[in-house]
Amino acid sequence: KIMEVGKEVSDLREGDIVSGETHIFCGKCFQCRTGNAHICERMLLRGVDTDGCFAEYHVLNEQHAWLNDRKIPIEVASAQEPLGNAVHAASAAEISGNSVAIFGCGPIGACLIGLCKSFGATKIFGIDIVDYRLKLAKDMGGDVLIDGSQQDPVKEIMRLTDGRGVDAFFEMSGAQPSFEEGFRVLRPGGTAILFGLPSKKIELDVANWIVFKDAHVRGVFGRRLFGTWYKTAEVLKAGQVDLTRLITHRFDLEEFSKAFALMKSGRSGKIIMYPNKKHG
Template structure:
């Protein structure tokens, strides 16, 4: 079957044939219907995060179950599912304390060393990216990497929930737990940032300030719930946010790009007692620098991992938000492309031309 194969940083993905094994006891084979092109993949393509090659990238996906292992009882062939990289063992301390997104025993859901690999090519193993590898016509996953969903949800919209929406909306609702009437700034109006903006709107924020350098993305942010916008290409974002909040700063800020400088700006943009949440993937080896005295004002800086999700609870909730008209997924999809277009999708993302590209496999 066709897949987009990663052969090393700064190289384009190559469309090649790979083989998938049959499902073992608790594994499921999924026909990939849609896969979002997420900025996280680009971090690995550009070498900002290391990953062993060869690998099949992609992790934001939805599809239809084709085959299940003999111990699988949660899903059956024909079920529609969203895949999630927050695969959980269900037994470790993090899982048992209600934080399956921080599962400390991922090895329990992976094949053991020496087992036949899930993905191979001409008899040689191919690495499975983030336990998903969705830039492929089919996926072979542990059953704890999927959530069964209703069949009236279009699977291109469902794919967005697999990462970007869960990460952005969840950072607001689960990690930061913002209060109704709060003031919020979101740095970055890509897929995750737009989801965070919508999460703030759903939570009842009274002022939502979107910060970006691209006019088209700021216009999209306004459509999805931002009350104000700041063009960071022509002004100092922190100064503009303070002007919009009578000099005080916001109650909550969210960094949704993955840049050291922006994480620092997100902290500087909050008022005393405020909370800045870093959602983006700051490159390995970079350090965020802040003036220590500012912590005496009870400002807080925290991280968020995949929206602090319990995805089998959260994703059906986000689907309901969509079907009720409270979460706009339709406008977040800028274009639908084929697997062969994945490298151009990365280019369009870097150029700020799209909120999200979804690769369609039908």
């Protein structure tokens, strides 16, 4: 909620409910001026390169603020950033009438499952190794949930697609096995969307997984500014994805260490932290 506006702010007012774009773009470089501000040449990330929003007050430049519709509940508004990532990822592949496999069912992967459902995917596979997340994926509309620690996702997906594989796979976890399994279940001519960040270099079998398959491979980062925000707000207003299902825990900001430990355990959906002890 805006407590005070600077004198050069033109469109926002005190009391407005805004969300903050985490990509702090310059607005002046080649990328920014050609509609690609999310990959600005001078990009700073809020909370990484600057102070973050886990605070009672935060200073936000007007051009990085997104004015929320009053109809969107405040908790849902605060979770738009991961949904925006999912909207950006979902927009990068053809979903309607296609089968998809989503590797990694954390909050962003689970949002993506909800979007794929609403965008008309014929079959949605969700793969994770944490049962809590698989349940979340099920709640968001996943058709077949596979626990990669118990079952071989490749065998299962190939069996359930009559040996053809999926039309698109989304790598949302950054884990080496997911890249391998994802490319192996991708049908020839299919699309691979890479979003997860591996913690170290990983191996890819370029010949067999990409070239011989004539595969389309696309990396997605952040979200388009502000096209994805408009789309995300419309998705929420239309009730196409129910983010309230994804919000599983609430904490006071001062309990942040508990909240982070829970998030790291994988046994949570989206965790909301309240800076003002208002979650009751």
